[in-house]
Amino acid sequence: MNLHEYQGKEILNSFGVRIQRGIVAQNAQEAVAAAKQLTSETGTSWHVIKAQVHAGGRGKGGGVKLAKNLREVEEIAGQIIGMDLVTPQTSAEGKRVHQVLVAEDVYYPGESETSEFYVSVLLNRGTGRNMIMYSTEGGMDIETVAEETPHLIFTEEVDPAVGLMPFQARRVAFNLGLSGLAFKEMTKFVTNLYTAYVKSDSSLFEINPVLKTSDNKIMAVDAKVTIDDNALYRHKNYVDLRDVREESAIEVEAGELGLNYVDLDGNVGCMVNGAGLAMATMDLIKQAGGEPANFLDVGGTADAARVEAAFKIILKDPAVKAILINIFGGIVRCDRVAQGVIDAYKNMGNINVPIIVRLQGTNADIAKELIDNSGLDVMSATEFQEAADKVQQVLA
Numbered sequence: 001m002n003l004h005e006y007q008g009k010e011i012l013n014s015f016g017v018r019i020q021r022g023i024v025a026q027n028a029q030e031a032v033a034a035a036k037q038l039t040s041e042t043g044t045s046w047h048v049i050k051a052q053v054h055a056g057g058r059g060k061g062g063g064v065k066l067a068k069n070l071r072e073v074e075e076i077a078g079q080i081i082g083m084d085l086v087t088p089q090t091s092a093e094g095k096r097v098h099q100v101l102v103a104e105d106v107y108y109p110g111e112s113e114t115s116e117f118y119v120s121v122l123l124n125r126g127t128g129r130n131m132i133m134y135s136t137e138g139g140m141d142i143e144t145v146a147e148e149t150p151h152l153i154f155t156e157e158v159d160p161a162v163g164l165m166p167f168q169a170r171r172v173a174f175n176l177g178l179s180g181l182a183f184k185e186m187t188k189f190v191t192n193l194y195t196a197y198v199k200s201d202s203s204l205f206e207i208n209p210v211l212k213t214s215d216n217k218i219m220a221v222d223a224k225v226t227i228d229d230n231a232l233y234r235h236k237n238y239v240d241l242r243d244v245r246e247e248s249a250i251e252v253e254a255g256e257l258g259l260n261y262v263d264l265d266g267n268v269g270c271m272v273n274g275a276g277l278a279m280a281t282m283d284l285i286k287q288a289g290g291e292p293a294n295f296l297d298v299g300g301t302a303d304a305a306r307v308e309a310a311f312k313i314i315l316k317d318p319a320v321k322a323i324l325i326n327i328f329g330g331i332v333r334c335d336r337v338a339q340g341v342i343d344a345y346k347n348m349g350n351i352n353v354p355i356i357v358r359l360q361g362t363n364a365d366i367a368k369e370l371i372d373n374s375g376l377d378v379m380s381a382t383e384f385q386e387a388a389d390k391v392q393q394v395l396a
Helices: 005-014 028-042 070-080 142-148 166-175 180-199 229-234 249-256 275-287 304-314 334-348 364-372 384-395
Strands: 022-025 047-051 064-067 100-104 115-124 129-135 153-158 202-212 218-220 224-227 260-263 268-272 294-297 322-329 355-361 378-381
Touching: 005 022, 005 180, 005 224, 022 028, 028 047, 028 070, 028 100, 047 070, 064 070, 070 100, 115 142, 115 180, 129 142, 129 166, 129 180, 142 153, 153 166, 166 180, 180 202, 180 218, 224 229, 249 260, 249 304, 268 275, 268 304, 275 294, 275 322, 275 384, 294 304, 304 334, 322 334, 322 384, 334 355, 334 364, 334 378, 355 364, 355 384, 364 378, 378 384
Parallel strands: 268 294, 268 322, 322 355, 355 378
Antiparallel strands: 022 100, 047 064, 047 100, 115 129, 115 202, 129 153, 202 218, 202 224, 260 294
């Protein structure tokens, strides 16, 4: 579950991570009120107006701007709220901005120059350990840094048996070139950040930039936080942070129906039971010259109602030119799935895209007979290659 910047910062702050303070606003008037409150609480006279969407690169799309007075706060907030923000991480249509974060200006003059760093915490799937990734090149896309100057990216892997050790936090601060108060601040920042990552059951914390202020404080100016959905039962207070407006409408609807669905950009809809079989089916479609339009796992109860719901979800995508149903009957009987497909087809009336059904496992022969004798415009297959050939045939 992805969070907005202001939500991620609230979690960080609760674990003692210093943040750039801000107040979320739903309209220009609320933005002005937020700016006044921030001025009274922090003394800031300038404010940063940040679009709150689940996408990076907001500044490049005009979603992050500096306001030097209250008139500019109202004007900029009014421009950003309601805009379709296009960034390198959105589609060409962009994402509609429903709210902004009015934040304090932390780039104030002082005894030293400000510096920006990149710090993230994530799982290294190759080693099975959590990893802190960091760089002196804050404020830039980490992918660009990795491609052009990979020697400027450092990593620190954490042994799960002992957790983050103090010497590792100090090594992060040292490699970032810090000393004195800033060194101590960064050590504390990294330690608290890692604690927040573990205790919130997150799968990603990305802070870009981490700022060293002119008076040597270390703080999170931005926050990209992803919570592990599988751990939400331990964090009931995080569930309400979900913003379905930022998610695919089809994926949200599928989730409400109990279907595991991910929207993709292809032309062949998939209906499969089991994540592993779904991945293999997507490979099958690619080999047949098509592109998977979705990942859809109907689970073990592929009855008529569930199959019909899956059909309706798949057919919401106008790019779908064919549907491949690939079911292995282990827990669920193939004949039951076949009857579900037939009933769903009849309930929906005419489905104007070709359907290929491959059923293997318990009662697969009965299932094939049911499909073949149904009188419906549905093609049955037994082997993987046979299904691939039929996909290729209908796409030709």
